[in-house]
Amino acid sequence: MEQVMPDFxxxxxxxxxxxxxxxxxxxxxxxxxxxxxxxxxxxKTDDVTPISLNSYILYLEKEGFSISTVSRNVASMKAYFHYAFGRRLIEKDPTRTIKAPHIEKRVPGVLTQEQVTRLLEQPSRNTAKGIRDKAMLELLYATGMRVSELIAVQMEDVNFSLEYVVCRDAERLRVIPLGRKAKEALKFYLKEARDRLLCGKKGNYLFVNCQGNSMSRQGFWKNLKEYARKAGIEEDITPHTFRHSFAAHLVENGADLRDVQEMLGHSDISTTQIYMEMAAGKVRASYKKAHPRAD
Structure with a gap:
């Protein structure tokens, strides 16, 4: 069977x-x-049957693989056998009747716009660290970056005149618009704090820690949790909460789903669809609460 792999x-x-x-x-x-x-x-590939593939799926489940992992394995086998069938390497596609396990979509946790505003007000403007943290939080909320992408931003990735930032993920570069608040916070950070944090060192990372080195995920997460505590946010919060909040608030306020998909770097629109479903859920809840004949 593996002889097909190079061509696949x-x-x-x-x-x-x-x-x-x-x-x-x-x-x-x-x-x-x-x-x-x-x-x-x-x-041989020709000897594979739906029964043998279903046995393999049961094996994965018994071995304790998560539903999402089993589902991905099913997608891989379907792609492989569909390719082999399309190239006439096999007479029948054994995956035609194979179905992946159903994955319940988990609704991501998001902050309200009021909570985001409170949290963004927490960093001090009187210390280099606070000024840096304010800029990082504003940029995170303005772009929906992952924290790994945030700490990887280089000095040349920010274009103030055209108001965008280049985001580097594992696969490609994304160009994301830069809002006014994030732009102001970044300019203030570059003017008042970055050189103080560098302590005479040279570096090309936009955000640096108090020793002048690049920021770590753990360091930023620790700071975020402290600001959330000060803002009175009781929900468990992670850097990814900002990413979800960014997307949810854009969709709530009428942003095109395809544009949100592009900014988030999702390869599949179905991944972004959850934010549309969340927005629709809020509309239904408001309707049921306010309309006199909704119940």
Whole structure:
């Protein structure tokens, strides 16, 4: 079966335009499947049946793999056998009747706009650290970056005149608009705090810690939790809460879902769809609360 893999990988890369991480995931998933089938005496792609694949899915579930991991494995096997069938390497596609386990969509935790405002007011403007933290929080909320992307921003990634910031994720670069509040906070940080934090050191990272080195995820998370406590926010909060809040507030206020998808760097619009569903849920709740004949 594995002799098909080189051509399948070429197909994923050249025709499906899959990222390196996606290709790696397919390879890992399929290698695990090949080993299982080989252990059952199934050596050829043509010998694979829906029964043997369902046995493999049950094996994954019994081994304690999460529903999302099992679902991803099913997607990998479907892509592989669909490719083999399309290239006439097999007479039947054994995955045609295979279904992935249902994944319940978890509604992400988000802050209200009032909570975000309170939290953004917590960092002190009288210390270099506070000025830096204010700029980081404003940029995080303004762009929806992941914290790993935030701490990786370089000096040249910020364009004040055209009002955008370049975000570097694992796969590609994204250009995200820079709002007025974030722009003001960043300019104040560069004018009043960054050189003080660098302590004479040279560095190209936009945000640096109190020793003049690049910020860490753990350091930023610790600061965020302290500001949330001061703001009286009782919900458990992480840097990703800001990302969810950014997206939810954009959609609530009428932003196009495709634009939000682009800013978040989601490869699939269905991942972004949850924010539209959240917004619709709020509208339904308001309707039921306010309309005299809703109940």
């Amino acid at each position: 990988i070429t197909y994923l890369t050249n025709e499906r335009n899959a990222s390196k991480s996606t290709v790696s995931s397919y390879c890992r998933d399929l290698e695990r499947m090949f080993q299982f089938l080989d252990g059952k005496g199934i050596k």
